[in-house]
Structures are given as C-alpha cells and as structure tokens.
Amino acid sequence: GRNIHFAEEVTSTQKIAQTLAAEGAQEGTIVVADKQTNGRGRMARTWYSPSGTGIWMSMIIRPNIPINNTPQLTLLTAVAIVQAIEEETTLKPDIKWPNDILVNGKKLVGILTELQAEADQVHSVIIGTGINVNQLEEHFPEELRSIATSIYIESGELCERSKLIQAILLKFEALYSLYLSKGFIPIKLLWESYAISLNKVIQARTINGVIEGKAIGIDNDGALLIETDETGIERIYSADIEIKQ
Template sequence: MQSEIRKKLLDAFTNAGEIFLSGQHLAELIGCSRTAVWKHIEELRKEGFELEAVRNKGYRIVKTPERITADEIRLGLATNFIGRNIHYEESVESTQKIAHRLSNEDVPEGSVIIAEEQLSGKGRMNRAWHSPKYSGIWMSLILRPNIPLTNAPQLTLLTAVAIVQAMEEETGLQPVIKWPNDILLNGKKVTGILTELQAEADRIHSIIIGIGINVNQKKEDFPSELQEKASSLFIESGKLISRAGLIRSIFKHFEKLYLLYLEQGFFPIKLLWEGYAVSIGKILKARTLTNVIEGKALGITDEGVLKLEDRTGVVHHIYSADIEV
C-alpha cells in the first residue's frame, strides 16, 4: 500500500515535468490525505531527491539522487510491465540468485532485481564478474515466455540489441555485439549478459536474464588483469552517465523488442541484431564443450545459431561456445 502511493506520486511528478503540483492536487490524484503526501515527499528527500517547494504552487522534482533507487527508476519509466516491479538491494551475493528465488514465488513477469554491488557476481560458465559499488548496473530480469526450451538463447541476443539501443540513446556511443552475449566498445567488454532458466523437461517456468554493465568506473577501478579487456561507458565517452536513465531506456527498448518477439518470433530481432554484430565476416575460433572450430562467421540462422565456415567450406552450426576473434 505504502509503495503503491509512492509509485503514484512518482508517476504524477513524471507526467508533470517542470510543472508544480500542489499537495491538495496530489492528494486527490493519489486518493490519500495531504498528510500522507507530505510524509512521502519527506521520504523522497531522505533518499536523495531534491524537491523545490513554492508557496501556492506546490512541489516539483529538481534533482534525483546519486545512487540508484527504485523510485528514481520509476520516475519517468515508459513501460507496462518490464521494470514495473523493482526489488532493490544495496549489496548482494548475486542478483541472479535472488531472481531464481523470487521467480519461484510467482512475482509478475518483468520483475527486476537491482543491486548497487555484487559480492560474487557471475558470468557464463560460472566465471566471476566484477561488480563494484555505485559504478555499474547489476540487475536480473524475470520473464515467463511460452517458448520452447531451445529458443532460450534467442533472448540473450534480444537483450543485447535492447542494451545497445539504450546505450546509443543515452550516451551517443556506438557499441557492437560479440556473439553470443558480450557488448564491446573499442574492442573492450562493457557488458555481459547471462541467460538462465528454470523449466520442466519440456516447458519453461521462467527465464532469468542477468545484465552487468560497466557504467561510471574509471580505468583504475578495474583490477589490473581486466584493464586491457574491459572498459566502461565513462571511459569511452568521458561523461558520467545516469544509471537510472540508462536502466529506464533499457527497459523501454527491451519491452518493445520482447513484445515484437512474442508476436512475430525471432526473425525481426535477427535483422536488428545483425546490424550491430561485430564478428560477421571475420575469422573466429569457437571453443565448444567438445572441440575447437576455426572459420569465417557467416552470420546467424533464423533461430539465432552461429554459422561458421571452415577452410574446407563446411558450414558448422554453433549452439554454444566461447569465441575468440
């Protein structure tokens, strides 16, 4: 109930923009007392929001807090279900772990777990992912699509497209995608995506997409062994980026692509994906569970599977691998 009022309050400020809203008007809009409005405004201030208050005009938001808060993300969020239910934590082992637990408790589709810091964030194949406090986006998104198990990897590619679109919009940078789950700037990794699922043998319960984005780290914030391989949006653009703004933009692009995917399948996503893919036409080395295949990347199939042509002209379909360019 509390958080319902908070959501409505932020929606009202979002819609009002620069316009002042009076306490009386807000109370009527939300359906609560003026005292309750006043109480929630005080709490927003404690969270780091700055509100301007002018006698006979009312309130407006003039500055949002440094750290991400669920409320700041809600302020201006343009989605119907992605990111509408936000579970925010200061510090966690890993947002994926929390998402797995919550997805068993029937939280709504599009629920998201966001943390300021992960103590043991994980990438693919259980590799560590460095997730320091206040400088990146570490989050997990819960989906419940009615698709076959074999199509789950397509959602990794869809997520990569949504993130690249959001980065272009928010930073002006032009990131590229390395199949299957990395986003690069100047050849360095700024984002990793980890798609996990819970399923019956023949039916998906939920897909959990972990997203790690290096946003405002400086070069010296990375461990030395990562400095040559990883970068951040700040390093590449020279500007501090609003994490909440980028998250909202990702949610918006993701929701649009996801609805398109559920209606029309993977093909339209494939076309978008190919526009951002870096490795097509290049010679790659793919390490699968069982062997190593070197060849020219021809692109992906209509299902999202990588096609590699080896020296003898044989085309290999790669469902799962580590890629070296």
C-alpha cells in the same frame, strides 16, 4: 506495474531472481543491486561488481517458447542494451556473439541467461546484465584493464544509472512485444546490424573443443553458424569467440 527489487548489496542478482522466479514472481520482475559480492559471469567465471559504478540487474521473463529458442532472448537483450546506450550516451557499441557488448574492442556489458524449465516447457528465463557505467580505468582490477571498459572511460561523460536502466527496460519491452507478435526474424536483422563477428574468421572454444571457420550468420534459434573447411556449416550454441581476421 513493474515489480522492481532494489538492494544495496547482494551475492548475485541472478540468485535472488531465481528464488523469486521459483516462488512465482511475475514476468517483468527486476532485481537491481548497487553491489554484488559474488557476481557471476558465463562459463563459471566471476563478474566484478563493485558498488556505485555499474548496473547489476536481473530480469524474470516467462515466454511461452521451446527451450531451444531461449538464446533468441539473449540476442534480443543485447540489441535492447545497445539501443539504450546509443540513446543515452555518445557511444556506438558493437555486439560480439552471443552476448558481449564491446566498445573499441573492450567489454562494456555482459549478459548471462539462465533457465528454469521442465521437459521442453520454459518456466522462466532469468536474464542478467552487467554494465560498466561510471568506472575509471584504475577502478578495474589490473587483469581486467586491457579487456574491460566503462561508459565513462569511453565517452568521458558520467551516465546516470537510473536513466540508463529506464531506457533499457523501454527498449526491451518494445523488442519483446515485437518478438512475441512477429517472431525472431526482425530481432535477428537488428542483431546482425550490430554484430562485429559476422563474415570474419573466428575461433570458437566450445565444451566439445575448438572450431575455426567463417562466422556466416545466426540461425532462427539464435545459434551461430560457422563455415569450416572440414565439416561445412556448424551450429554453435555456446562458446567463447575470438575474432582472427
């Protein structure tokens, strides 16, 4: 059976999942909270996680893969969430590399993947997902209103969080067993079918600077391939992406 921990209020489900993982929690362990007081986003940002309206969830998985392949799991999770949202709502979300799920250009879902590893051996991967479900526009802080959205804002219909969680877990399980048996290629093809940044000129802000060029695909690790005028094809493992044209 699946091991689901539910809490009314936590600092961050990521933090709790990391503690559980370090204590040996089994693969598939899930931490869900109604509210996070210190929800964390990528690149040291905070993630707005009020009570009652969103899905704040972290999952522990223990795949037997090299560290370099872990971005594949972020892409797999994004596909699972898009498929679940398509099943449970009228929305047709897009994926912006690596892990933003957008509707009408606004962010609906964020995914944060963290690792516990030693040498090249992955002990656990903690996949955190934040999904804006039933917020009204005025629930978002002013500065988020132009960039964030919710399922309710976009579809006009309330969505039962527990049903959506169940759908996500089922989609994840199906894709994860496909991944374990057939590798990343089938996942990559699905991911590419939802991606909006491919074949567009994008600007990637990485820790090593800004790279501008055409997004031509993802490689077998899940890295984004950008074709630049100056240096040819660059692989990007982590960045913020802006679509230019």
